[in-house]
Amino acid sequence: MLAVKTKNNFAHQFEPAMKKYLQILTLFVIITATQTKAQEVSSANYAQLDSFLLAANKNQWIAGATALVMKNNQTVFEKAYGFRDREANATLKTDDIFRIASMTKPIVTVAAMILVEKGKLNLDDEIWKYIPEFKNPQVLKSYDAKANTWIAEPAKSQITVRQLMTHTSGIGTGQDDKILGTLYEKNGFKALMFADSIELGTSVKKLGSLPLAANPGEKFHYGNSIDVLGYLVEIISGEKLDRFVSKNILMPLKMKDTYFFMPEEKKGRLAVLYAEMQSGKLTRIPQGFMGYNINYPFSGPKKYFSGSGGMSSTAQDYAQFLAMILNNGTSLDGKRILKPATIALMAKNQIGEVSLANSNKFGLGFEIESRQTPPRKASAGKLSWGGAFNTTFWIDPKRKSIAILMSQVYPAMHQRNLYTGFEKFVNEALDK
Numbered sequence: 221m222l223a224v225k226t227k228n229n230f231a232h233q234f235e236p237a238m239k240k241y242l243q244i245l246t247l248f249v250i251i252t253a254t255q256t257k258a259q260e261v262s263s264a265n266y267a268q269l270d271s272f273l274l275a276a277n278k279n280q281w282i283a284g285a286t287a288l289v290m291k292n293n294q295t296v297f298e299k300a301y302g303f304r305d306r307e308a309n310a311t312l313k314t315d316d317i318f319r320i321a322s323m324t325k326p327i328v329t330v331a332a333m334i335l336v337e338k339g340k341l342n343l344d345d346e347i348w349k350y351i352p353e354f355k356n357p358q359v360l361k362s363y364d365a366k367a368n369t370w371i372a373e374p375a376k377s378q379i380t381v382r383q384l385m386t387h388t389s390g391i392g393t394g395q396d397d398k399i400l401g402t403l404y405e406k407n408g409f410k411a412l413m414f415a416d417s418i419e420l421g422t423s424v425k426k427l428g429s430l431p432l433a434a435n436p437g438e439k440f441h442y443g444n445s446i447d448v449l450g451y452l453v454e455i456i457s458g459e460k461l462d463r464f465v466s467k468n469i470l471m472p473l474k475m476k477d478t479y480f481f482m483p484e485e486k487k488g489r490l491a492v493l494y495a496e497m498q499s500g501k502l503t504r505i506p507q508g509f510m511g512y513n514i515n516y517p518f519s520g521p522k523k524y525f526s527g528s529g530g531m532s533s534t535a536q537d538y539a540q541f542l543a544m545i546l547n548n549g550t551s552l553d554g555k556r557i558l559k560p561a562t563i564a565l566m567a568k569n570q571i572g573e574v575s576l577a578n579s580n581k582f583g584l585g586f587e588i589e590s591r592q593t594p595p596r597k598a599s600a601g602k603l604s605w606g607g608a609f610n611t612t613f614w615i616d617p618k619r620k621s622i623a624i625l626m627s628q629v630y631p632a633m634h635q636r637n638l639y640t641g642f643e644k645f646v647n648e649a650l651d652k
Contacts, residue, residue: 265652266297269645276641277302280502281634282610283494284312285627288535289646292620293543293552297649298535305492307504315536317477317489318626319517321529321607325446327541328527329385329585331453331465333562336381340456343385343584346378347448350455353428354379354448359390360431363399368406372431379436381452384445385584386570390432393443393528395608400433411444411528417521420461424451440576450527461525472555473544475537480530481522490517490532491628493609499633529608535624538613542622545603546615567603567617586615596640597647612639619650 269287276282284302288295300312335341348355357379358372375390383389394401394411404410409426410418424447434441450461457464462480470478477486493514494502505514513520517532524530544551545566549558569581569588576582581590589602599618606612610629615622623646625639632638 265649269649272641272645273301276638280500281638282627282629283502284491285625286312286314286535288539288624290539290543290622291650312491315477315534316491317482317486317532317534318491318611318628319609320531320533320611321609323605323607323611323613324527324529324531326585326605327465327469327531328446328450330469330558332449333558333566333584334468335453335456337559337562341381343382345381347381347384347452348378350452351424351428353425358431359435360433363403365402370403370431375432376435377437382570383436384449386582387440387442387445388437388571388574389445390434390436390441391443391445391448392433392441396442397433403430417523419523420447420451420525423524424448440571440574440582444528446527450525461527469557472557473540473551475540478531478533478537480525482518482532484518487518493628493630495631496629496633535626538624539622542613542615546617546622596643598643610635621650
């Protein structure tokens with residue numbers, strides 16, 4: 221006799237599937253509710269940071285800025301404030317582009333460390349072996365600007381690759397040292413924004429023929445060392461610096477909006493540069509201001525790939541770079557850029573008893589928080605740096621976090637206030 225499938229039998233067959241579906245649905249609702257609650261908590265945690273940056277914009281410390289915070293490889297705060305172009309009433313977006321100036325230095329240092337890992341470069345190599353103009357350097361004692369003559373004495377030692385990376389090479393900068401700046405200007409060395417059609421190699425060779433500001437290894441003297449390091453990368457790799465950096469760092473990290481010279485179609489996303497010449501009053505900087513080519517990211521011959529300060533980027537892109545450092549050389553999607561041992565070396569004091577003015581130490585490409593009681597609730601071992609046009613970042617290994625703030629103000633009278641408040645409120649939010 222044939223069994224007859226009743227309505228109850230039919231329903232019984234689908235009970236397991238229905239039960240599983242209800243379990244999945246319940247789990248989805250719980251996860252969604254948890255995520256929503258987490259987002260609400262996160263937003264509440266960052267309310268003070270948000271208020272601080274809104275006030276900074278209102279008080280004209282900045283015309284616009286992008287802030288980004290990551291913890292455990294997840295973005296926990298990201299917001300754009302103010303204007304990309306105030307006069308055009310163009311509001312800033314989180315993917316707009318900034319001149320990052322000296323935040324170029326850590327990227328180019330990583331480029332050189334890639335060559336170190338491959339055995340093509342040694343940290344204690346004397347650089348004159350690659351660039352003969354730097355053999356037997358001289359240290360400046362006095363300079364007569366009117367006659368363009370100087371007195372110098374032989375340096376106590378040759379310059380090494382490590383000293384380039386740590387700013388202990390004795391090479392100075394014309395922006396921070398007026399005497400050296402005049403000497404550079406009168407003798408043909410030009411930095412990026414004045415470089416016109418000069419190529420990196422030409423400029424670096426000229427720098428090698430001029431006196432140092434200090435003996436190699438004796439003091440931290442911020443300068444154009446990373447331009448020299450960038451040229452070393454070109455010599456050893458056989459590629460232009462922009463190509464090497466793009467192929468080995470930017471492309472693997474998916475930093476799609478980071479360039480030495482950006483394509484024409486992206487120049488509309490570049491934030492306008494302002495100056496705070498009077499407290500709380502921003503003035504748009506015109507092209508040619510103080511001799512600067514402020515449009516260098518997209519105009520001119522595009523030949524000078526300055527490792528010291530030539531790149532432009534977004535907060536989102538730069539976060540990919542910092543996350544790679546935080547994750548011991550591996551990108552967020554698992555690509556290996558550097559070995560963990562290399563990252564550990566970069567994050568270790570490389571300047572011995574020498575210190576920065578604030579008593580911190582320096583690794584390879586990064587300042588290291590080394591004070592007994594770090595200010596603004598910073599962690600010991602924090603890695604950080606910034607750029608002249610009011611951009612800053614740090615990597616906090618203890619909190620497993622990174623933070624980036626990008627604006628475009630130079631000179632910036634409230635830079636210290638801006639950076640201090642930003643770090644204080646970020647750390648307070650992360651600790652809640």
